[in-house]
Amino acid sequence: MELKTKHNIGIKDAMTYNVITATSSSSISDIATIMTKHDISSVVIEDQVVEGIVTSNGIISKVVSKNISPQDITADMVMEKYVSVGLDTSLIEASSTMIKNNCKVLLVIEGDVLKGILTLTDIVRVSPELIGLFIEEKNLDGLYSDDVYSNDYDEHLSEGVCEKCGVYDRLRDIDGGYLCPDCIDNESEEEMD
Structure with a gap:
């Protein structure tokens, strides 16, 4: 399941341009x-073209x-295949590719x-900003207002990826599945129809 937000932050905002x-x-x-x-913790092996990567x-x-x-071993004996992405890749796509x-x-x-x-360190470095943007987005949508999480929600709320829509939000256990407030509301509306 993929995390979805309105912000599509690209790897250009997090990557290191000066590659060793x-x-x-x-x-x-x-x-x-x-x-x-x-x-x-890694060095790219490049003669005329990228050949691989040596990691710690x-x-x-x-x-x-x-x-x-x-001293007796050269990079070509230890280097690993590399995984690559393009410049237009989002951080979410890049994280998924790493996983x-x-x-x-x-x-x-x-x-x-x-x-x-x-x-991974580059992604962690920008994570506080990403989390801030996510919370700001949810606040603007009114999803973190007090009335959304009224007393009928129990204290066992957690945060994570909704099993129905794939959005990261506060979750509630509904019949063994973790759903966000929007999906809970949508299910309630569907039951009424």
């Missing part, structure tokens, strides 16, 4: 030094855990040109 790269012949020792120097997790699982000297591909890094590519990188 290395060549496929770079040693893992050199890449680890680059990661430490720039306080990053990849270094740990493929080099350190096997007790291999990082589906079990990755924490997306390369932003237009044509064959690397435009930037979007990490």
